[in-house]
Amino acid sequence: MTWIAKPPLHHPELRRNRVGYTRRDYEGKVSTLCAGCGHDSISAAIIQACWELDIEPHRVAKLSGIGCSSKTPDYFLGASHGFNTVHGRMPSVLTGANLANRELLYLGVSGDGDSASIGLGQFAHAMRRGVRMTYIVENNGVYGLTKGQFSATADTGSRSKKGVVNSDSPVDLVGMALQLGATYVARSFSGDKAQLVPLIKGALRHGGAAFVDVVSPCVAFNNHEGSTKSYEYVREHNEAVSRIDFIAPGAELAPRPAADGALDVPQGDGTVLRLRSVAPGYDPTDRRAALDLLQERHSRGELATGLLYVQADPEDLHSALNTTRRPLNELGLAELCPGTAALEALNAGLK
Ligand SMILES: Cc1ncc(C[n+]2csc(CCOP(=O)(O)OP(=O)(O)O)c2C)c(N)n1
Numbered sequence: 001m002t003w004i005a006k007p008p009l010h011h012p013e014l015r016r017n018r019v020g021y022t023r024r025d026y027e028g029k030v031s032t033l034c035a036g037c038g039h040d041s042i043s044a045a046i047i048q049a050c051w052e053l054d055i056e057p058h059r060v061a062k063l064s065g066i067g068c069s070s071k072t073p074d075y076f077l078g079a080s081h082g083f084n085t086v087h088g089r090m091p092s093v094l095t096g097a098n099l100a101n102r103e104l105l106y107l108g109v110s111g112d113g114d115s116a117s118i119g120l121g122q123f124a125h126a127m128r129r130g131v132r133m134t135y136i137v138e139n140n141g142v143y144g145l146t147k148g149q150f151s152a153t154a155d156t157g158s159r160s161k162k163g164v165v166n167s168d169s170p171v172d173l174v175g176m177a178l179q180l181g182a183t184y185v186a187r188s189f190s191g192d193k194a195q196l197v198p199l200i201k202g203a204l205r206h207g208g209a210a211f212v213d214v215v216s217p218c219v220a221f222n223n224h225e226g227s228t229k230s231y232e233y234v235r236e237h238n239e240a241v242s243r244i245d246f247i248a249p250g251a252e253l254a255p256r257p258a259a260d261g262a263l264d265v266p267q268g269d270g271t272v273l274r275l276r277s278v279a280p281g282y283d284p285t286d287r288r289a290a291l292d293l294l295q296e297r298h299s300r301g302e303l304a305t306g307l308l309y310v311q312a313d314p315e316d317l318h319s320a321l322n323t324t325r326r327p328l329n330e331l332g333l334a335e336l337c338p339g340t341a342a343l344e345a346l347n348a349g350l351k
């Protein structure tokens with residue numbers, strides 16, 4: 001058996017959100033991952049975020065590649081649209097779906113192998129194009145599904161379960177997302193739900209390319225001494241730089257300091273992210289400062305977490321391409337195919 005159905009009955013008095021759903025309506029099948037796998041905590045955080053944001057499940061399209069992480073969309077949002085692509089190809093399938101129908105909320109779920117090895121080129125182009133999506137990497141430093149080989153995000157000098165030392169340099173997807181122009185970039189830890197849920201909520205409301213790297217320990221192959229992706233290591237070495245305190249409806253047009261020193265940053269859907277710096281003087285709207293901070297923390301063996309960078313009122317691929325607002329499947333033949341005369345006029349203009 002590859003999946004287990006959950007009993008459909010639940011308590012009639014479970015709390016409902018403003019669109020009438022209980023938290024259970026955002027669940028999926030029973031997880032078949034190893035007990036204690038960080039990926040299951042991320043699924044729980046996604047469920048919590050969508051329920052709290054009153055998102056109707058049928059408005060979400062969840063896409064993934066291949067891996068334990070990429071299996072997880074089966075374990076949340078059971079009533080949403082879903083597409084399990086070939087290994088590493090989720091970003092291009094998500095881009096195509098997004099261009100065809102901008103009315104859905106796009107949630108890409110991937111692994112460090114899926115995005116930093118075979119899918120690195122796909123990841124890069126989705127970020128640089130500003131595809132409106134929430135892109136979550138469940139980062140455990142190994143290929144969990146194929147039994148624990150080092151992935152491209154494994155730190156130099158970290159040890160495998162059998163004691164092999166990794167000599168390669170790591171790919172830092174957060175640094176890449178920042179350099180490539182993503183407009184919302186965060187890092188978190190699957191063991192810190194209080195930090196992770198607001199970061200996912202902020203990403204879902206963002207309106208541009210939102211990337212969330214979540215360190216997610218693999219208890220079967222990468223949770224031992226010598227690993228830099230174990231529960232113990234991440235608990236000891238992660239340091240939050242900012243905190244999303246409040247997301248309020250209604251927006252102003254530019255980032256401005258809130259009265260008590262917090263920073264208000266308007267987002268694509270008209271809401272405002274209220275950010276508080278935990279690291280003294282850290283400004284999460286300064287892309288260069290975010291890159292400097294990453295390098296500085298990395299050189300000390302520390303992990304900077306929280307919302308590292310956010311841009312106010314982000315642009316996305318649709319605004320760059322000036323695409324139609326209506327989903328393509330709602331357009332008629334006349335709109336999709338303007339006819340021979342229009343094509344000839346277009347060709348004449350190119351001569
Ligand atoms: C084209 C292709 N190459 C290789 C594989 C084998 N494969 C399956 S999952 C995987 C790596 C998964 O690692 P990651 O994305 O980090 O997910 P995790 O299992 O660690 O969550 C690989 C190499 C495959 N399925 N398809």
Ligand code: SF4
Binds near residue numbers: 068217
């Ligand atoms: S092998 Fe690792 S990543 Fe896969 S389910 Fe088990 S703990 Fe999670």
Ligand SMILES: [Mg+2]
Binds near residue numbers: 111113140
């Ligand atoms: Mg992995």
